[in-house]
Amino acid sequence: MLRLRLVRNFTSKAGRISSTGTANVFRNEPKPANLQKSARDEAGFSSSDSAPSLLQYLKDRNLVANVTEDSLEQQLQQKFTSFYLGIDPSGPSMHLGHMVPVMIMLHLFLRGHYAFALVGGATGAVGDPTGKTEERKTVVKDTLQYNLDALATSLERTFLHAVAAAKKEGVYYGDQIKLQYAIVNNHDWWKNVGFLEFLASYGRLIRVNQMMARDSVKDRLNSATGIGYNEFSYQILQAFDFWHLFETQGCSLQLGGGDQWGNITAGVDLTKRAAAVNNLKETPYGITTQLMLSKSGKKLGKSENNATIWLNPEMTRPFELYQYLLKTADEDVEQYLKMFTFVSLEDIATIMRQHAENESLRYAQRVLADKFTALIHGDTVVGRCQVITRIMFAKSSLELNQQPKPAALTNSESLKQVLAEEGLLKPLDKSTDYTTLVSTHFNMSKSAAKKLISNKGVSVGLEGAQKVEIGPILEKHKDMGDFLIVRVGKLVQPFYLGSDPVETIPSAVGISDSYEVHTEDIDVTRK
Numbered sequence: 001m002l003r004l005r006l007v008r009n010f011t012s013k014a015g016r017i018s019s020t021g022t023a024n025v026f027r028n029e030p031k032p033a034n035l036q037k038s039a040r041d042e043a044g045f046s047s048s049d050s051a052p053s054l055l056q057y058l059k060d061r062n063l064v065a066n067v068t069e070d071s072l073e074q075q076l077q078q079k080f081t082s083f084y085l086g087i088d089p090s091g092p093s094m095h096l097g098h099m100v101p102v103m104i105m106l107h108l109f110l111r112g113h114y115a116f117a118l119v120g121g122a123t124g125a126v127g128d129p130t131g132k133t134e135e136r137k138t139v140v141k142d143t144l145q146y147n148l149d150a151l152a153t154s155l156e157r158t159f160l161h162a163v164a165a166a167k168k169e170g171v172y173y174g175d176q177i178k179l180q181y182a183i184v185n186n187h188d189w190w191k192n193v194g195f196l197e198f199l200a201s202y203g204r205l206i207r208v209n210q211m212m213a214r215d216s217v218k219d220r221l222n223s224a225t226g227i228g229y230n231e232f233s234y235q236i237l238q239a240f241d242f243w244h245l246f247e248t249q250g251c252s253l254q255l256g257g258g259d260q261w262g263n264i265t266a267g268v269d270l271t272k273r274a275a276a277v278n279n280l281k282e283t284p285y286g287i288t289t290q291l292m293l294s295k296s297g298k299k300l301g302k303s304e305n306n307a308t309i310w311l312n313p314e315m316t317r318p319f320e321l322y323q324y325l326l327k328t329a330d331e332d333v334e335q336y337l338k339m340f341t342f343v344s345l346e347d348i349a350t351i352m353r354q355h356a357e358n359e360s361l362r363y364a365q366r367v368l369a370d371k372f373t374a375l376i377h378g379d380t381v382v383g384r385c386q387v388i389t390r391i392m393f394a395k396s397s398l399e400l401n402q403q404p405k406p407a408a409l410t411n412s413e414s415l416k417q418v419l420a421e422e423g424l425l426k427p428l429d430k431s432t433d434y435t436t437l438v439s440t441h442f443n444m445s446k447s448a449a450k451k452l453i454s455n456k457g458v459s460v461g462l463e464g465a466q467k468v469e470i471g472p473i474l475e476k477h478k479d480m481g482d483f484l485i486v487r488v489g490k491l492v493q494p495f496y497l498g499s500d501p502v503e504t505i506p507s508a509v510g511i512s513d514s515y516e517v518h519t520e521d522i523d524v525t526r527k
Contacts, residue, residue, distance in 0.1 A: 012184040014522035015156065017163050018174040025178045026080045027114050028250040035112075035176060053077055054111065060345060061338040063104050065258055068268050068286040072253065075285070076113070083108060083253035084116035084245055086186075086238065087155075089124040089147035093312030094154060099340060100289040101255045106162040110342075112173055114180045116251055117155045119148050121187030123237045152183050154312060158376065162342075165375050169342040178518075182249075188524050189244050190237070198240075205273040206236060214262035235266045242267030242284065243274050248524065252282050258291035290339075311376050318377045319422040322385035325369035326362060330355075333364040341371040384418055391415075391462060392485070392492040409462075412480045419494050420502055427502045428484065428495035434458065434468050437495075442488045452488065459487045473497070 016025065026032070055073040058064045067073075075081055085105045087098065094102070109115040124144055159181050166172045173179065214235060221227060242264075245251035256264045264286035271284040309324050310316040328336055333355070337348045355364035374382045391409065407414040419425035426441065438449035438458055452458055456467045460477045462485055468477065478484055482498035496502050 012182065012188050012522050012524050013152070013156075014180070014182040014520055015159065016178040016180050016518045017160065018178045024176070025180065026112060027180065028080060028082055030079050031112070035173075058104060058107060062290055062335055063100065063107075063339055064287055065290045066261060066288045068265065069283065071283065072285040072287070075252075075283070076108070080112050080114065081108075081253055082114040082116065082245075082249055082251040083255060084118050084242075084251050085255040086118040086120060086123070086241060087151060088120040089144055089151055092147045092150035093310040093315050094151065095311060096309050097257070097292050098311070100292050101257050102158065103339060104255050104287065104289060106158070109159065109179060109181055110162060110166045110171055110173065112177050112179065115159070115182070116245060116249065117181065117183045118241060118245075119151045119155070119183065119185055121148055121185040122190035123186060123234065123241070124148075126231065126234050126237060148185065150312060155183050161375050161378055164379065165342050165371065169344065171342055182522050184522065184524050186241050192525060202240065202270070202274065205270055205277070206239070207269075210266065210269065214266070235263050238263045239267040239270040243271045245524075246271050246275065246282070246284055247278070247280070250282070253285045253287065255287050256289070258289050261288045264288060313377060317422045318373060318381045319385050319388055319424065321376065322369045322373045322382075322389070325372055326365050326389070328365050328368060330359055333368055337364065337368050341368065341375070343367070343371060384421065387418055388422060388424065392494070412482065415480060415483060416496060416502070420504070423504070425494050425496050425502050428497050430473065430497050433470075433472050435470055437473070437486065438488060441486075441493055442491060457488065461485060
């Protein structure tokens with residue numbers, strides 16, 4: 001039996017964020033004359049001929065690769081514009097690569113443009129063939145629903161964290177206007193579209209020769225497996241999403257990743273044709289982002305062991321993300337500061353000058369890790385990551401004990417909680433000897449562990465100054481009562497020898513600031 005797999009439970013939601021209840025709401029309207037630019041925006045760009053526009057500013061931050069029409073530049077300068085970014089729920093989390101178009105979305109949102117984040121309950125059941133050499137695996141209904149809910153939660157949190165970050169960087173407008181977003185599910189409108197109705201109304205507006213010319217289609221047509229009608233039609237589904245939001249919500253701009261140019265131009269083309277039939281004068285636009293590769297050609301968001309760096313704290317712990325960013329290559333860090341933070345270009349130049357004075361201190365990487373981790377997981381998480389980095393990787397007693405000294409370095413319960421929240425703390429029996437410990441937890445044979453210990457290759461302690469010998473764990477090796485920090489080469493592992501259990505604690509995320517957040521259901525169905 002053929003089962004319909006579209007998700008029906010997710011409720012589209014609109015939200016407004018501001019720091020004052022008196023802020024006004026603007027949507028698809030000219031910008032008011034009395035809107036005061038933030039100090040950073042005043043210095044960074046303007047609508048005059050002598051300074052870059054907002055669109056040029058995004059290009060200067062290496063975010064924008066292609067724009068369908070140059071007139072978008074003037075549109076964004078003069079009018080609050082509704083726009084959307086689509087994310088298919090093929091998994092329960094975005095990864096680092098998703099953040100390039102998301103950052104454009106946040107820059108526009110923070111300056112008063114209405115952001116629609118679309119999670120594809122309909123398109124996710126089909127799957128985008130772009131960049132795939134074979135057909136995507138079907139996502140079952142329950143998994144699709146879980147992914148939708150997880151992505152919606154993550155996106156909503158990202159909007160709120162972006163407001164907090166923007167306020168710190170001086171690009172905040174929430175005291176003048178309510179910053180508006182909507183998280184919508186395209187199943188809400190596709191469920192009311194009949195196949196015959198769609199062909200009769202829109203089939204004549206879609207050009208098959210253009211569909212065949214898309215790189216994603218041509219590549220699959222030339223492959224051994226070919227392409228199914230479901231994936232071939234994906235670009236029609238995405239194109240219709242644009243038209244629907246254009247017609248019903250006044251959404252005139254679509255954002256997408258660097259590999260989405262074909263799908264986005266398909267949406268612009270269909271929307272132009274449908275708008276002409278319906279006598280709508282607004283122009284539809286599209287933006288695609290830069291493809292994200294490091295200078296060495298490595299794909300962004302892959303760790304050293306080729307694992308994906310997810311933005312869901314249940315899939316990649318915040319400390320793992322933080323450490324990944326700290327390891328950013330010197331030749332990439334300036335580009336990532338521009339792309340993944342709201343730090344002004346002038347301040348980034350200053351950061352890079354300070355970084356160049358002593359690159360071994362990794363100053364620019366620390367700024368990147370602090371800012372981006374705060375954007376994804378909140379500023380309360382950053383403090384935890386800083387403490388753990390200090391505990392596990394301090395190079396000297398001076399660095400370890402610098403003031404202010406966090407509670408985790410003075411209180412054993414605080415230390416236990418901080419390490420447990422990041423999934424770093426392992427329980428250890430007090431009777432364990434060093435050979436067994438190294439063999440078991442650092443993945444080597446007992447003979448290799450003995451040789452390593454004999455060659456002084458294993459050290460313990462917060463400062464890593466004490467070399468261990470073959471035999472039992474000594475009392476003097478422990479820190480703050482029942483903690484043992486073991487170092488083998490570049491690997492560091494904290495252990496807990498206390499009698500009380502080490503519990504798995506969900507990683508707490510959030511921000512310290514408070515804002516007025518108003519949410520309500522939004523009707524995006526097709527009547």
